[in-house]
Amino acid sequence: MKKSISGVIIELRQGDIANQVDCEAVVNAANARLETGGGVAGAIHRAAGSGLVKEAQPLGPIKPGEAVITGGHNLPNEYVIHCLGPVYGRDKPEQELLSKCYKNALVLAEQNKITSIAFPAISTGVFGYPVEDAAKVAFSTVIEKIHNLQYVKQIVFVLFSTQDLELHERVLEQTLQGKDYPG
Numbered sequence: 001m002k003k004s005i006s007g008v009i010i011e012l013r014q015g016d017i018a019n020q021v022d023c024e025a026v027v028n029a030a031n032a033r034l035e036t037g038g039g040v041a042g043a044i045h046r047a048a049g050s051g052l053v054k055e056a057q058p059l060g061p062i063k064p065g066e067a068v069i070t071g072g073h074n075l076p077n078e079y080v081i082h083c084l085g086p087v088y089g090r091d092k093p094e095q096e097l098l099s100k101c102y103k104n105a106l107v108l109a110e111q112n113k114i115t116s117i118a119f120p121a122i123s124t125g126v127f128g129y130p131v132e133d134a135a136k137v138a139f140s141t142v143i144e145k146i147h148n149l150q151y152v153k154q155i156v157f158v159l160f161s162t163q164d165l166e167l168h169e170r171v172l173e174q175t176l177q178g179k180d181y182p183g
Contacts, residue, residue, distance in 0.1 A: 136171055
């Protein structure tokens with residue numbers, strides 16, 4: 001699914017976040033110390049190689065909602081933007097902290113003149129954020145920031161499962177429903 005809003009393409013696809021060859025940057029759903037972990041962080045670190053750990057670790061620890069940027073190393077992407085999402089039920093207020101992840105990632109993308117960025121469903125894995133609620137936060141935040149974007153022209157949401165892709169497609173449609181966005 002692709003939608004154009006104010007000249008920025010929002011695309012939803014199923015796939016592996018560590019294999020997004022058409023995106024200049026990928027977002028890592030990182031842990032606080034920016035170390036290799038499970039889920040998205042594990043996939044990105046395995047694909048990027050040991051150079052990513054060496055570059056990222058001195059930038060940590062980061063707090064929920066914060067983001068830092070590194071090179072892509074062995075990934076097909078020039079950059080990795082590392083965001084620490086909230087642990088659902090522990091880091092409060094979850095919605096605000098999750099929204100900050102997306103905002104801060106887009107700020108770093110703009111500062112680095114990045115034209116395309118791929119996001120995973122931040123905090124929905126081991127951090128326990130309900131997928132539908134997280135999708136609502138992600139889309140409302142990104143759509144709110146789109147009119148401020150000068151460089152970013154493609155925002156991809158990469159979902160691991162068919163079920164998550166279908167849920168995100170439905171939530172994006174609901175988020176856009178009744179709103180008039182210039183293409």
